[in-house]
Amino acid sequence: MYSYLLPEFAIERKTERCIKCRVCERQCPLGGHKYDPDLDAMFSCEEVCVGCQRCAVFCPTGALCVRPHPSQYKLNFSWTREKLQDLKKQAETGGVILAGSGNDKPYKVYWDHLVLNASQVTNPSIDPLREPMELKTFLGKKPDSLEIDLSEEGFEIKSELNPNKMIELPVAFSAMSYGAISYQAFLSLAMAAREVGTLFNTGEGGLPLEMREKYGGNAVVQCASGRFGVDSEYFNCASIVEIKIGQGAKPGIGGHLPGEKVSFNVARNRMIPEGSDALSPAPQHDIYSIEDLSMLIYALKEVTNYTKPISVKIAAVNHVAAIASGIVRAGADIIAIDGIRGGTGSAPKIIRDNIGIPLELALAAVDKRLRDEGIRNKCSVIAAGGFRCSGDVLKAIALGADAVYIGTSALVAMGCTLCQKCYTGKCAWGVCTQDPYLAKRLNPEIASAKLVNMLRSWEHEIKEMLGGMGINAIESIRGNRDHLRGVGLEGWELDVLGVKGAGE
């Protein structure tokens, strides 16, 4: 415990309501609540509280209220409370401050400055409850042209096609490894992806053997710098193989799963000794250049006998458009771009909060560059990092994405409250922990049903918005920036987004 730090949260207990049932004590993995049998009284320990609201939600009498601690330093817009507290923590430990989840700093969220179009008079809007509305999406390389022959049985495709993965809606679950999240959470994502007909991404923690047959068809398996859990069977059981170069929450650095989270099963999946730290190097040490990336892409294509699209995931950084072009030319079938608000189980806070560029600008720049070079059809683009609702998703697709990855939204649907303490492994909601007592709080049957519900509601909403625009197939909004307008954006921002201002 740090000395001389103000608690972040205040725990208020209405004693007249409290029945001393000790639910809060059992629910809090951090020891925020204690029962004293001698005094027959409940006590709070505010210093440990992270504001995850588990106790407040579970309190049967509504006796608890957890809110930002009212005590504060003298107001200072430069030296904020967060900056002060971080300095004090560093003064005490000499360490790098860690953070979980995505960047919470007030960088402009461009989704909130983009609005979508609708039909009026000249073009009828379409009612998705009465007419078909199609969201099927294909991920992978498309040919420049098709050779079609006319035979007695009709027209026939002669061209050989690159592998593509069809998903029922353009939303997939982002990379979250078993190890970072609990087995229950991992399984819930897989179950939901299978039911809805989309993808989940294993992250770099491997895919448990018992899940491969049933969920492999919906899996994107990652090949990351640590190469954990990687063998040919792992690649071949999946539908897409993804090379992870970078992550939006921590561009340029690797990962570190502390030994405490490396349980027997996590260790088996990652093919490392139990309890050992799982360290992913910052770069992939066989990729120091774009040619090296190409070699890995083709090595993976060889391993999977050219039957699966190969994706390359990068963080959105300054020259993302040029990098993306290089990746396509290196042979990737899919590019995933993770923006500055992308989530993480653990990252140095200074990196999470300061490195990278907003996804919206990166996505627009990549889409434009690939089109300018005439190679947009040679790959699919998946956008990731900070999608909060179906409106964000549709705006991303209108900017040029083929599909999006969602991470945080899925975790929130399962119970996460964004307390940002994923790296502690003490998630009270059972999402981001390997502690069996905590992890079993998440029932995969229930959690996957919630995920399915969330995707279905987004699906309905996307259909409503598309119908309003007079569009009945998702491919007709893809890259269709005519249907976007900017509000409250400066000229250079509109230029980069390739979008007109509202009323322009």
Add this chain to the structure above:
Amino acid sequence: MIGLERKSSERYLPDQGREACGLFGVMNTSGKRFPGNIAISAIKNIKVRGNGLGGGFAVYGIYPDYKDYYALHIMFENKKRDVKTTVEKYLTENFNVAYDEQIPTNPQVSLFHPPLVWRYFVTPEKKGDERNFSDDEFVVDKVMHINTSIDDAYVFSSGKNMGVFKGVGFPDEIADYFLLDKLYEGYIWTVHSRFPTNTPGWWGGAHPFSILDWTVVHNGEISSYGTNRRFLEMYGYYCTLFTDTEVMAYAVDFLMRRQGLPIEVVSKIFAPPMWDAIDQMREKEKHLNTTLRMVYGPLLLNGPFTVIVARHNEMFGITDRIRLRPITAGAKDDLVYLSSEEAAIRSVAPDLDFAWTPHGGNPVVVRMNSTDHLLSMDNSI
């Protein structure tokens, strides 16, 4: 393609034009040429579909004496002599100009701000690397250059033995102005009456829209315009008019001429069957339709449209996948008619052998010396 121009950002591009329109097309399947009175009276009958802000005709088989030359109909919007000089200099640098003249007009007809319209009969003169291009590709490139880089000049049409006559006015006024009923005979006539809602009268914005010998007349508003336009830009087609019709003409040229796909396949790209229907198909057909949607999804034309496309020896009509705009076909002896309304056809051919309304996405293909158009009758409403 060579000599491309790129805009720095989508932001500076004009808005897509919005319009609703009346269409009519007629073809003699034995190739016999006939005067313009059929097309003119038919389109007059559906005057309500236009508002006098644009009308035009495409006629095939009108220049038999120059049938091996690309006939460039070029409009000089403000009749500026120096623009014409610039264009002619460009033409002589790239083509051998066999003959040129002003397209005759009727001084009795007064129209809004008529431009100078000139026709040039040319053959390509390719230099250096350009020899690697086919004549058609070369002509497309030069037409794109004139349209995008020379202000005030605009190419109405660029095919052989065909031409587009269009302008601001009702189509019958345009016909009078260009003396269509008196000077020309063709074996295909397509005509368009325009009802634009946001583009003010501009002669270049009238239909038909044309590239090489392709012409497109179209009714509707494509909600996938941005997707279609940006996809075509990858292949060197730069929209300068910002109308759906332009996008459609380029899409037709791209798929049919450059990729060599027949209209029966192209119709499945423009107006593909629903996934629900594809799921019910037999394996080969399913594979075909799935692949087409996967590869050419960006060319799906979404939203309401009826279109009549023509080129030498072929004319076809199609409506969008959920038939938000109508099309009717009719046949009488060697003449096959397509129109946005049956009334237009009935007004010029009261005793049709057949009249039918195809389903959305189901093309009526009229080919020289064939009865292919009747195939669409099997599956009509």
